[in-house]
Amino acid sequence: xxxxxxxxxxxxxxxxxxxxxxxxxxxxxxxxxxxxxxxxxxxxxxxxxxxxxxxxxxxxxxxxxxxxxxxxxxxxxxxxxxxxxxxxxxxxxxxxxxxxxxxxxxxxxxxxxxxxxxxxxxxxxxxxxxxxxxxxxxxxxxxxxxxxxxxxxxxxxxxxxxxxxxxxxxxxxxxxxxxxxxxxxxxxxxxxxxxxxxxxxxxxxxxxxxxxxxxxxxxxxxxxxxxxxxxxxxxxxxxxxxxxxxxxxxxxxxxxxxxxxxxxxxxxxxxxxxxxxxxxxxxxxxxxxxxxxxxxxxxxxxxxxxxxxxxxxxxxxxxxxxxxxxxxxxxxxxxxxxxxxxxxxxxxxxxxxxxxxxxxxxx
Amino acid sequence: xxxxxxxxxxxxxxxxxxxxxxxxxxxxxxxxxxxxxxxxxxxxxxxxxxxxxxxxxxxxxxxxxxxxxxxxxxxxxxxxxxxxxxxxxxxxxxxxxxxxxxxxxxxxxxxxxxxxxxxxxxxxxxxxxxxxxxxxxxxxxxxxxxxxxxxxxxxxxxxxxxxxxxxxxxxxxxxxxxxxxxxxxxxxxxxxxxxxxxxxxxxxxxxxxxxxxxxxxxxxxxxxxxxxxxxxxxxxxxxxxxxxxxxxxxxxxxxxxxxxxxxxxxxxxxxxxxxxxxxxxxxxxxxxx
Numbered sequence: 001x002x003x004x005x006x007x008x009x010x011x012x013x014x015x016x017x018x019x020x021x022x023x024x025x026x027x028x029x030x031x032x033x034x035x036x037x038x039x040x041x042x043x044x045x046x047x048x049x050x051x052x053x054x055x056x057x058x059x060x061x062x063x064x065x066x067x068x069x070x071x072x073x074x075x076x077x078x079x080x081x082x083x084x085x086x087x088x089x090x091x092x093x094x095x096x097x098x099x100x101x102x103x104x105x106x107x108x109x110x111x112x113x114x115x116x117x118x119x120x121x122x123x124x125x126x127x128x129x130x131x132x133x134x135x136x137x138x139x140x141x142x143x144x145x146x147x148x149x150x151x152x153x154x155x156x157x158x159x160x161x162x163x164x165x166x167x168x169x170x171x172x173x174x175x176x177x178x179x180x181x182x183x184x185x186x187x188x189x190x191x192x193x194x195x196x197x198x199x200x201x202x203x204x205x206x207x208x209x210x211x212x213x214x215x216x217x218x219x220x221x222x223x224x225x226x227x228x229x230x231x232x233x234x235x236x237x238x239x240x241x242x243x244x245x246x247x248x249x250x251x252x253x254x255x256x257x258x259x260x261x262x263x264x265x266x267x268x269x270x271x272x273x274x275x276x277x278x279x280x281x282x283x284x285x286x287x288x289x290x291x292x293x294x295x296x297x298x299x300x301x302x303x304x305x306x307x308x309x310x311x312x313x314x315x316x317x318x319x320x321x322x323x324x325x326x327x328x329x330x331x332x333x334x335x336x337x338x339x340x341x342x343x344x345x346x347x348x349x350x351x352x353x354x355x356x357x358x359x360x361x362x363x
Numbered sequence: 364x365x366x367x368x369x370x371x372x373x374x375x376x377x378x379x380x381x382x383x384x385x386x387x388x389x390x391x392x393x394x395x396x397x398x399x400x401x402x403x404x405x406x407x408x409x410x411x412x413x414x415x416x417x418x419x420x421x422x423x424x425x426x427x428x429x430x431x432x433x434x435x436x437x438x439x440x441x442x443x444x445x446x447x448x449x450x451x452x453x454x455x456x457x458x459x460x461x462x463x464x465x466x467x468x469x470x471x472x473x474x475x476x477x478x479x480x481x482x483x484x485x486x487x488x489x490x491x492x493x494x495x496x497x498x499x500x501x502x503x504x505x506x507x508x509x510x511x512x513x514x515x516x517x518x519x520x521x522x523x524x525x526x527x528x529x530x531x532x533x534x535x536x537x538x539x540x541x542x543x544x545x546x547x548x549x550x551x552x553x554x555x556x557x558x559x560x561x562x563x564x565x566x567x568x569x570x571x572x573x574x575x576x577x578x579x580x581x582x583x584x585x586x587x588x589x590x591x592x593x594x595x596x597x598x599x600x601x602x603x604x605x606x607x608x609x610x611x612x613x614x615x616x617x618x619x620x621x622x623x624x625x626x627x628x629x630x631x632x633x634x635x636x637x638x639x640x641x642x643x644x645x646x647x648x649x650x651x652x
Contacts, residue, residue: 051550071555072550073554077551078552079547081544081547081548082544083544085544085547085548087563088545089566099553102554
């Protein structure tokens with residue numbers, strides 16, 4: 001059990017910065033997900049914590065001690081790799097027990113701990129098999145078993161589910177969440193999948209270009225994104241962004257390229273001198289509905305000409321032109337019949353965000 | 364709920380789709396190739412047990428009516444073939460082991476730490492570009508002053524240096540295609556770099572290492588030039604003995620063939636022992652878990 005503190009961490013690859021000064025504190029027992037597009041530095045950050053990469057500047061502390069110069073084996077962390085990294089020439093038992101053997105654990109204790117870890121993951125019957133005889137899901141369980149068997153003070157997961165098919169991924173995701181609840185150990189989990197991030201994390205750290213874009217609880221980031229990047233990254237389908245212009249004339253409104261105007265909620269105080277300022281209006285597809293009383297806040301009516309309909313079974317995604325841009329809305333499947341239809345929709349204005357198009361920050 | 368599975372589709376026999384004419388051609392080609400490879404070998408073995416009078420007669424004798432082992436006793440004892448065989452075994456094995464051990468370490472270092480930047484790896488290979496003739500005189504002079512001339516140790520050292528570039532390069536290629544994450548997992552699991560090398564990387568690279576070792580062994584086993592210059596009466600190896608069979612009295616075909624047959628045996632045994640590894644090593648088979 002340990003907390004992790006990262007201060008002004010930098011890492012370059014042959015002069016190209018991968019991590020550009022990250023500050024991060026992870027509390028003891030917290031499940032932190034590092035998420036971001038590829039190349040954002042999330043894996044590099046994880047690997048520096050594991051000690052697999054040297055760092056160029058800054059400090060990494062695990063459990064209060066600086067580990068910058070410490071070898072991976074002395075950091076007492078366990079890591080699960082994307083390609084499982086099971087030793088192909090060893091049985092499942094050999095794979096799981098290697099770390100204990102390397103630390104000269106007495107044989108009876110090795111046996112006991114391997115059995116316990118295997119039982120926890122439901123792989124007790126596979127101990128004598130070789131990795132090549134296992135399915136993808138089983139391999140992933142073995143990789144996790146290898147990590148939990150030694151009770152490390154910190155778990156690191158590097159995109160552990162990205163090689164699994166969708167169904168297994170859901171299953172293993174629940175498994176990892178359950179493990180965290182049972183073990184209570186600090187976990188740092190890297191993924192590019194925002195659904196994994198939302199479902200697993202106590203706290204999400206969203207990275208972009210080697211810097212922390214925003215960190216906070218999943219709902220925090222989802223509901224109160226600090227930047228356009230965060231707003232667009234989390235949530236599926238993506239948030240709609242429509243360029244427009246602020247109009248302040250007693251009350252505030254946004255006017256769009258095609259002349260449509262949306263009044264902003266009254267509680268939103270917009271200074272009069274902002275009138276005429278360009279903004280990007282952001283609204284999630286989920287914040288549309290056909291019934292204005294079902295929306296949480298002030299609703300704005302929109303007339304939508306359905307261009308595209310994508311049913312998913314329980315829900316349907318429709319695309320329609322609004323404010324000079326294609327906009328996507330998520331409705332119940334029976335709310336809409338087919339493309340070409342004109343329907344009235346209501347937009348939950350209390351959930352809409354305004355973004356400064358220059359800085360990309362949410363106003 | 365029970366899931367009803369469709370019965371597997373009947374697998375079509377591959378040969379049924381083949382063109383019989385093509386098959387005949389294939390067999391004819393293979394037979395011809397087999398003959399091309401095996402006939403000389405057969406001729407060598409059979410000549411080694413022929414009486415001297417049967418060597419060059421027309422029509423050729425395909426199997427001698429009175430096989431003899433006199434050529435073997437002559438080659439092994441009169442021409443000191445047995446001592447050469449022992450020398451060759453010692454020198455080839457020792458230099459193969461040295462070359463493999465050092466080659467493994469160097470290849471690993473090049474593959475994982477990029478030791479020496481981008482040039483060292485090529486520099487190692489470039490040692491093979493140097494014709495042996497260019498270095499033999501300096502080596503000869505050095506060996507004489509270091510008292511390594513005509514010693515086992517001297518020849519072992521020379522052969523280790525000769526085979527290292529090739530073994531390093533073969534294993535370098537092999538180590539590079541091993542996924543790094545296996546070793547990283549081992550490092551995080553608590554192994555040191557050395558333990559990671561010997562417990563993870565080497566077992567996984569075994570096919571490549573075996574292939575490199577076999578190449579090194581064969582190269583040394585058949586090497587003539589270094590052995591000729593660097594030895595005389597003491598540490599001489601099998602290939603140098605063959606020189607003696609071409610004398611002013613003519614060629615000693617029987618003795619030469621007897622020694623050739625003898626010298627085949629260790630290579631053959633080695634080949635059979637490592638065959639399984641060798642094929643995997645030469646094809647650089649992936650080792651996905």
